[in-house]
Amino acid sequence: xxxxxxxxxxxxxxxxxxxxxxxxxxxxxxxxxxxxxxxxxxxxxxxxxxxxxxxxxxxxxxxxxxxxxxxxxxxxxxxxxxxxxxxxxxxxxxxxxxxxxxxxxxxxxxxxxxxxxxxxxxxxxxxxxxxxxxxxxxxxxxxxxxxxxxxxxxxxxxxxxxxxxxxxxxxxxxxxxxxxxxxxxxxxxxxxx
Amino acid sequence: xxxxxxxxxxxxxxxxxxxxxxxxxxxxxxxxxxxxxxxxxxxxxxxxxxxxxxxxxxxxxxxxxxxxxxxxxxxxxxxxxxxxxxxxxxxxxxxxxxxxxxxxxxxxxxxxxxxxxxxxxxxxxxxxxxxxxxxxxxxxxxxxxxxxxxxxxxxxxxxxxxxxxxxxxxxxxxxxxxxxxxxxxxxxxxxxx
DNA sequence: CGAGAAGTTGAAGCGTGTCAAATGCAGTGG
DNA sequence: CCACTGCATTTGACACGCTTCAACTTCTCG
Numbered sequence: 001x002x003x004x005x006x007x008x009x010x011x012x013x014x015x016x017x018x019x020x021x022x023x024x025x026x027x028x029x030x031x032x033x034x035x036x037x038x039x040x041x042x043x044x045x046x047x048x049x050x051x052x053x054x055x056x057x058x059x060x061x062x063x064x065x066x067x068x069x070x071x072x073x074x075x076x077x078x079x080x081x082x083x084x085x086x087x088x089x090x091x092x093x094x095x096x097x098x099x100x101x102x103x104x105x106x107x108x109x110x111x112x113x114x115x116x117x118x119x120x121x122x123x124x125x126x127x128x129x130x131x132x133x134x135x136x137x138x139x140x141x142x143x144x145x146x147x148x149x150x151x152x153x154x155x156x157x158x159x160x161x162x163x164x165x166x167x168x169x170x171x172x173x174x175x176x177x178x179x180x181x182x183x184x185x186x187x188x189x190x191x192x193x
Numbered sequence: 194x195x196x197x198x199x200x201x202x203x204x205x206x207x208x209x210x211x212x213x214x215x216x217x218x219x220x221x222x223x224x225x226x227x228x229x230x231x232x233x234x235x236x237x238x239x240x241x242x243x244x245x246x247x248x249x250x251x252x253x254x255x256x257x258x259x260x261x262x263x264x265x266x267x268x269x270x271x272x273x274x275x276x277x278x279x280x281x282x283x284x285x286x287x288x289x290x291x292x293x294x295x296x297x298x299x300x301x302x303x304x305x306x307x308x309x310x311x312x313x314x315x316x317x318x319x320x321x322x323x324x325x326x327x328x329x330x331x332x333x334x335x336x337x338x339x340x341x342x343x344x345x346x347x348x349x350x351x352x353x354x355x356x357x358x359x360x361x362x363x364x365x366x367x368x369x370x371x372x373x374x375x376x377x378x379x380x381x382x383x384x385x386x
Numbered sequence: 387c388g389a390g391a392a393g394t395t396g397a398a399g400c401g402t403g404t405c406a407a408a409t410g411c412a413g414t415g416g
Numbered sequence: 417c418c419a420c421t422g423c424a425t426t427t428g429a430c431a432c433g434c435t436t437c438a439a440c441t442t443c444t445c446g
Contacts, residue, residue: 009281011367017284019277031270039274039372076269077224081232083276088202088210090283091328095434126392135284137435142394174204179232288402319424330403335426 001025003048004124008132009040018133020083021045021106025113027075030058046124074181081179090135093174098134099144100173103154105180107163112182123161194218196241197317201325202233211326213275214238214299218306220268223251239317267374274372283328286367291327292337293366296347298373300356305375316354 005028007019019040022028028042028050062069082105089101103123110121127145131138148154153169155162163169170176198221200212212233215221221235221243255262275298282294296316303314320338324331341347346362348355356362363369 007277009277011281011285015285017281019280031266040277073224080273080276083273083280084200084202084212084233087212087276087279087283088204090280091210091325092204092208128392132284138392139394139436140434143434146394321424331424332404332426333402335424336402339426 001049001051004045005042005048005050006045006129006133007040007042016132017135018129020079020086021133023106023109023113024115027072027079030072030076045129078179078181081181085179095134095136095140095144096147097173098136099130099141100148100153100169101175102130102134103148103161103163104166104170104173104175104177107161107166108177108180108182112180119164119166120160120162122159123156124159194242194244197238198235198241198243199238199322199326200233200235209325210328211322213272213279214326216299216302216306217308220265220272223265223269238322271372271374274374278372288327288329288333288337289340290366291329292323292334293341293346293362294368295323295327296341296354296356297359297363297366297368297370300354300359301370301373301375305373312357312359313353313355315352316349317352 002024005022007022008016009019010016022042029038062072085101085105089098093101106123107116107121110116115121125133127141128138130136130145131141134141136144145154145156148169149156151172152164153172155164195217198215200215201209202212203209215235222231255265278294278298282291286294299316300309300314303309308314318326320334321331323329323338324334327334329337338347338349341362342349344365345357346365348357
């Protein structure tokens with residue numbers, strides 16, 4: 001409901017991969033009762049508040065509100081699309097593109113839930129977090145962020161991210177928001193420049 | 194129903210990332226009618242036969258067979274887990290581990306659908322396919338496969354893969370099949386040695 | 387004010403990519 | 417049946433993006 005969390009997995013030797021970021025409103029796990037055990041971990045990156053929903057109440061809610069079931073299907077589709085896009089990000093893109101792409105994704109998702117104002121949003125991640133999400137070293141993240149700043153694509157500091165020309169950053173990243181299937185209130189995705 | 198296919202996405206400059214492999218019995222897309230357009234492509238890697246199911250007949254089948262709906266939920270959970278594991282593979286593992294891990298995954302999945310006999314299975318992938326799945330260059334795939342052969346972890350040639358000691362390969366890859374949630378007929382996963 | 391975490395910088399090393407070319411192999415047409 | 421063709425695989429040499437290591441500095445917060 002509030003705050004940032006992430007899915008992650010630790011390898012035997014201590015390497016950590018962040019698998020995805022969960023933002024306010026995101027669903028963590030619908031089927032805990034089916035699989036019984038998660039194959040990964042979830043952690044809060046900021047103070048966060050989380051709601052638990054019993055499958056009984058969820059089922060009755062879906063019975064009374066058919067569009068809720070539809071919304072949850074839609075949520076799964078988008079989550080899967082994001083995970084596929086991360087696969088592409090890690091598999092094909094350079095460090096520069098990777099970081100730019102991740103920032104684009106987070107920015108658009110935050111925008112979709114009203115957490116972007118004046119092209120600014122909070123980004124409560126350490127450079128180590130960014131490193132573990134992009135499969136890079138924290139040191140290289142640092143240098144990549146410097147390069148992004150040098151090209152005036154972002155301003156990042158004090159946990160605040162500012163993207164002056166979104167289109168430029170998206171082009172540099174090869175980012176296309178179609179996969180997120182996000183509808184923006186009061187304007188269209190193409191209005192992001 | 195038969196043959197190998199894959200999901201993939203092409204970047205603007207021609208880079209290709211294979212996002213996942215679809216094996217016989219796998220579901221490609223349940224909700225085409227909801228999202229209308231796919232954000233990626235699917236291609237056959239071998240001659241393949243595919244069945245289309247209308248949402249009408251699927252819904253009626255699920256109505257008559259409650260366990261079918263359960264099975265499809267289970268399928269989505271496993272698919273999501275595989276995609277997360279690919280994220281880890283591409284983000285954290287070395288070339289050697291990546292290839293070993295991918296071969297482990299495919300081997301176990303093929304085993305689950307009865308396509309492994311005497312520790313052998315078909316692997317109708319080119320080295321270029323493996324490269325695009327693991328985010329490596331085809332040349333480095335070639336050298337990595339040679340190293341895997343040199344360590345007697347695999348035999349691969351003529352589109353046939355042989356894994357003499359699965360446990361050894363899995364250890365080298367950091368592979369744990371738990372995320373696949375596969376039940377083996379007539380034996381347990383730990384029987385794979 | 388002190389201490390630990392986060393961010394920054396420089397130098398050196400290495401894993402993987404790129405380029406170029408040779409070899410092997412399967413399908414095709416004469 | 418064989419020469420031809422094109423794709424897959426293999427090999428070697430070299431380049432480079434990113435990692436590692438080792439400081440140092442700057443923040444944050446009790």
